[in-house]
Amino acid sequence: MTRRIPALVVCVAAVIALVVPLFLPDLSFYIQMILAAVIVTGLSLFMGYAGQASLGHGAFVAVGALTVAVMTVRLGLPPLLALICAPILAAVFAYIVGLPLLRLRGHYLAFGTLALLLIVQAVIATVPFFGGGLGIFGVPPLGVGDAVISGQLPYVYLSLAVLALALLISRNVIRSRFGRGVRALAGSESAAASSGVPVLRTKLAVFALSAAFAGLAGGIMAFFTPYVSSESFPVATSIAYIIMAVIGGLGSLWGGVIGAVLVSLLVQVLNAVSNQPGLPATTGPVLQYGAYALVLILALLFIPKGIVPTIAQAMRRRRDRRADAAAPTDVAVEPWASVQG
Amino acid sequence: MNDFITYLVSGVAIGCAFALIGSGFVVVHRVTRVVNFTQGTLAVFGGLIASTLLKGALPHGIAEIVAVLSAGVIGLIFGFIATGKRGTPPLISLLITLGLSTLSAAFFILFWGQNPISPPGIGGATDVLGARIETQRLLVVVVTVIAFVVLSLFFDRSYVGKGLTAAASNPRAARLVGINVRWMGFLSFGIAGVLGGLAGVLIAPTNAVSFASDLPLALGGFAAAVFGGLVSVWRTLLGGIVLGVVGQLVAGYLSGSYQTEVALLMMLAIMIVRYKSLSAEEAK
Numbered sequence: 054m055t056r057r058i059p060a061l062v063v064c065v066a067a068v069i070a071l072v073v074p075l076f077l078p079d080l081s082f083y084i085q086m087i088l089a090a091v092i093v094t095g096l097s098l099f100m101g102y103a104g105q106a107s108l109g110h111g112a113f114v115a116v117g118a119l120t121v122a123v124m125t126v127r128l129g130l131p132p133l134l135a136l137i138c139a140p141i142l143a144a145v146f147a148y149i150v151g152l153p154l155l156r157l158r159g160h161y162l163a164f165g166t167l168a169l170l171l172i173v174q175a176v177i178a179t180v181p182f183f184g185g186g187l188g189i190f191g192v193p194p195l196g197v198g199d200a201v202i203s204g205q206l207p208y209v210y211l212s213l214a215v216l217a218l219a220l221l222i223s224r225n226v227i228r229s230r231f232g233r234g235v236r237a238l239a240g241s242e243s244a245a246a247s248s249g250v251p252v253l254r255t256k257l258a259v260f261a262l263s264a265a266f267a268g269l270a271g272g273i274m275a276f277f278t279p280y281v282s283s284e285s286f287p288v289a290t291s292i293a294y295i296i297m298a299v300i301g302g303l304g305s306l307w308g309g310v311i312g313a314v315l316v317s318l319l320v321q322v323l324n325a326v327s328n329q330p331g332l333p334a335t336t337g338p339v340l341q342y343g344a345y346a347l348v349l350i351l352a353l354l355f356i357p358k359g360i361v362p363t364i365a366q367a368m369r370r371r372r373d374r375r376a377d378a379a380a381p382t383d384v385a386v387e388p389w390a391s392v393q394g
Numbered sequence: 395m396n397d398f399i400t401y402l403v404s405g406v407a408i409g410c411a412f413a414l415i416g417s418g419f420v421v422v423h424r425v426t427r428v429v430n431f432t433q434g435t436l437a438v439f440g441g442l443i444a445s446t447l448l449k450g451a452l453p454h455g456i457a458e459i460v461a462v463l464s465a466g467v468i469g470l471i472f473g474f475i476a477t478g479k480r481g482t483p484p485l486i487s488l489l490i491t492l493g494l495s496t497l498s499a500a501f502f503i504l505f506w507g508q509n510p511i512s513p514p515g516i517g518g519a520t521d522v523l524g525a526r527i528e529t530q531r532l533l534v535v536v537v538t539v540i541a542f543v544v545l546s547l548f549f550d551r552s553y554v555g556k557g558l559t560a561a562a563s564n565p566r567a568a569r570l571v572g573i574n575v576r577w578m579g580f581l582s583f584g585i586a587g588v589l590g591g592l593a594g595v596l597i598a599p600t601n602a603v604s605f606a607s608d609l610p611l612a613l614g615g616f617a618a619a620v621f622g623g624l625v626s627v628w629r630t631l632l633g634g635i636v637l638g639v640v641g642q643l644v645a646g647y648l649s650g651s652y653q654t655e656v657a658l659l660m661m662l663a664i665m666i667v668r669y670k671s672l673s674a675e676e677a678k
Contacts, residue, residue, distance in 0.1 A: 354479055354490065
């Protein structure tokens, strides 16, 4: 189900992604966009193939961020070790909560994951060790020994590297034997089960993998911000992850990236417009909520499959048409050829 | 003892509102397979519209009824947007309802501001077993019970209600006997709007509502519906009451901040333990 995007486009996009941060005055927005792309890539993997909505993916971002904050600030462990542990702990957490949760389906799972996020928020807010009401301040900068990262730019390139890694892992997972099992699940769980795919174990593995991506992104976020509290992971953000995944195209490798970039840019533009001086105080939230929601509803109604699959389909159709025009006799002789191609 | 009765009655009142919202979830999900995330938003609409109408000097009773009916119409419109386009999968419809509730938040801030609003209810207090209880809370309970009686009569006895049940249990067969399943779906959103609006109108005088109330109300409603097994309206009412009372007792005797978590954990536990029987019942 990986949509092939010409290698040239990918190269150009990569160059742009590497060059643009050199010219931006403030990189917080850029980093958040890249990390959102990492999270959404994992979420798209889970939602696209397991066919279920996780409304609380922020819970795993929170586990990753908290791992970093607790290990560095509370326990004084080296930052690099904390960053390595972030995705591992997030995956373990997802595996443990997934054991009961992933037996649920449809609206039960949607509300179950939402409840999970709210419970994680509540635990962070009430347990002082995890920050309590104040949060954990002063996460040290990332580094090994005395060599420490300073400034924003290195975090940007670290995030981009993580995004590349996430995409590479996703691509290989989708193409592997395991990935074929996962894709079978998306079609029909009972059919997959009867052909020997262990349903719950496969779902759990994808869930844990997507949580690992989210945890790693959360860990980098904690180093960058450098502050973690229960309010760092609002429900609206988790919902935005899902919307990014769907707008980009569920189950397409690049859909998560495209969705994250477009939705983040939209939010950023709306922020900029609503912060213009001379507007009444309510314009900000009204514009941010209203225009954002309106664009999303229209996108969901008119491109429900998402941008990447829709474009891929259009391109394939055009190619087919050109092939038909070039060799009409072939098609007449073998009408099924175009169906298979 | 007085405290206990106060917690008990206010818990029952909140639970009734949860039950109304929860049955909205059930009605929509059974007919359309869509999780309608605007369910809490519709309650906020009810409460806020009632507050404006009461300020516009409509008398009590009429203002509330108009607010509930408006919420019903808004629900219908939401249903039309979320499920109106043919072939929209339930997941996309769910996301559209999420978008609609965000859009409504903008609408609420634009017209009602960001602060919680509490329209006047019926004032005064009544003695219940020695405890002073706001009369509004008792009204919530009475109106909810009436609403549930009407709702179950509607589903069991009326032609349209039976059509809804048919569309829910077997869409293809329903279509064969001439029921317009699509319109039944829109209608279910309308009913959900009325139920949500009713909850909002009833609860707003004692628990002020704002643009941010939609999620807590929706979660409480869904939890109530899960407690009730998501099929029977009466069990949803019971579920809502259990949830409301436990929440109030926890808030009263332990700490107000644990109230939501307890409700969430109870909901998760029930969903997981009873998932098999829940999905089996829903398939009926």
